[in-house]
Amino acid sequence: MRVLVTGGAGFIGSHFVRSLVRGRYPALTGHVVVLDLLTYAGTLTNLAEVRDGVEFVHGDIRDAATVATAMAGTDVVVHLAAESHVDRSIAAAADFVTTNVVGTQVLLQAALDAGVGRFVHVSTDEVYGSIDEGSWPETHPLEPNSPYAASKASSDLLARAFHRTHGLPVCVTRCSNNYGPHQFPEKVIPLFVTNLLDGRRVPLYGDGGNVRDWLHVDDHCRALALVAEKGCDGAVYNVGGGTELTNRELTGLLLDAAGAGPEMVEHVPDRLGHDRRYSVDWSKIAAELGYAPSVPFAQGLADTVRWYAERRDWWEPLKPR
Numbered sequence: 001m002r003v004l005v006t007g008g009a010g011f012i013g014s015h016f017v018r019s020l021v022r023g024r025y026p027a028l029t030g031h032v033v034v035l036d037l038l039t040y041a042g043t044l045t046n047l048a049e050v051r052d053g054v055e056f057v058h059g060d061i062r063d064a065a066t067v068a069t070a071m072a073g074t075d076v077v078v079h080l081a082a083e084s085h086v087d088r089s090i091a092a093a094a095d096f097v098t099t100n101v102v103g104t105q106v107l108l109q110a111a112l113d114a115g116v117g118r119f120v121h122v123s124t125d126e127v128y129g130s131i132d133e134g135s136w137p138e139t140h141p142l143e144p145n146s147p148y149a150a151s152k153a154s155s156d157l158l159a160r161a162f163h164r165t166h167g168l169p170v171c172v173t174r175c176s177n178n179y180g181p182h183q184f185p186e187k188v189i190p191l192f193v194t195n196l197l198d199g200r201r202v203p204l205y206g207d208g209g210n211v212r213d214w215l216h217v218d219d220h221c222r223a224l225a226l227v228a229e230k231g232c233d234g235a236v237y238n239v240g241g242g243t244e245l246t247n248r249e250l251t252g253l254l255l256d257a258a259g260a261g262p263e264m265v266e267h268v269p270d271r272l273g274h275d276r277r278y279s280v281d282w283s284k285i286a287a288e289l290g291y292a293p294s295v296p297f298a299q300g301l302a303d304t305v306r307w308y309a310e311r312r313d314w315w316e317p318l319k320p321r
């Protein structure tokens, strides 16, 4: 079994690779190849603990020749490489289109040419837009609002098209907000935790009433392994965590964890086009593949805060001073 993980030096990808190399997904055991460009968001430090168990290819998913070489002989692709930060897509969207859309098309074509047995395209709940009440099923229309979400929705449609047109055995996953160790300190939880560790205030967007569902990265990666092993060709699977919080509530929990008071919150103007609420209905993956999140949020958050407290060596070089 040869498993190609794109974006395997980033937050979620490196968690998946560390788990894979340590034998936590027995159905996928074999040769692990990571293809990653090592942008600002990717670092080999994330793979240091399992470096001997990984073949690392430093390359760009937009580069067809590099991708064809990395893809040769691959059985399973888990595609996580992406530009992933909404705020960056608002400031400048070009890399989001070239990496997330064109890069995915290059990978799908190479997977088709190489005859891979499974292509897991890792997407996001943000493709559905914003929902005031209830939860989206996988059949809900795609109504992305940020350039990031639009680029992910575009890549989802390309993945669908490669299945429908060419019969490529693609599965698409759409998960909620991940948290855990090794997340780049621009995303809300590591940004707030590291600011508080440094005695700096945390910037809370707008009225803080935006709602997100939180999913521990370990649960997400287990879901990806299940989909890689048992997913139906052409299917879409939502993956949720079951912990919905407003950003205000999340901020309160992080202040408590750091022993800080409300004076450490800096209210800043809302993000442009800020989606109010995300909520996926993940009953399909639960019923068909036996997925259930297993990390209680309070425990996962406490572990994550502790990891950042202990790993200044990891995040300090990544934060603007």
Ligand code: NAD
Residues within 6 Å of the ligand: 006, 007, 008, 009, 010, 011, 012, 013, 035, 036, 037, 038, 039, 040, 041, 042, 043, 059, 060, 061, 062, 079, 080, 081, 082, 083, 084, 085, 099, 103, 122, 123, 124, 125, 152, 175, 176, 177, 178, 179, 184
């Ligand atoms: P990340 O930003 O931490 O990591 C992305 C990785 O992709 C990095 O290692 C980077 O070097 C690599 N990369 C970027 N452009 C590349 C290119 N052109 N060629 C090769 N490699 C490239 O992202 P993440 O948070 O780990 O997210 C992984 C995937 O999961 C993304 O597709 C993202 O859309 C999706 N997702 C993330 C979340 C979340 O909460 N983090 C939620 C839903 C979906």
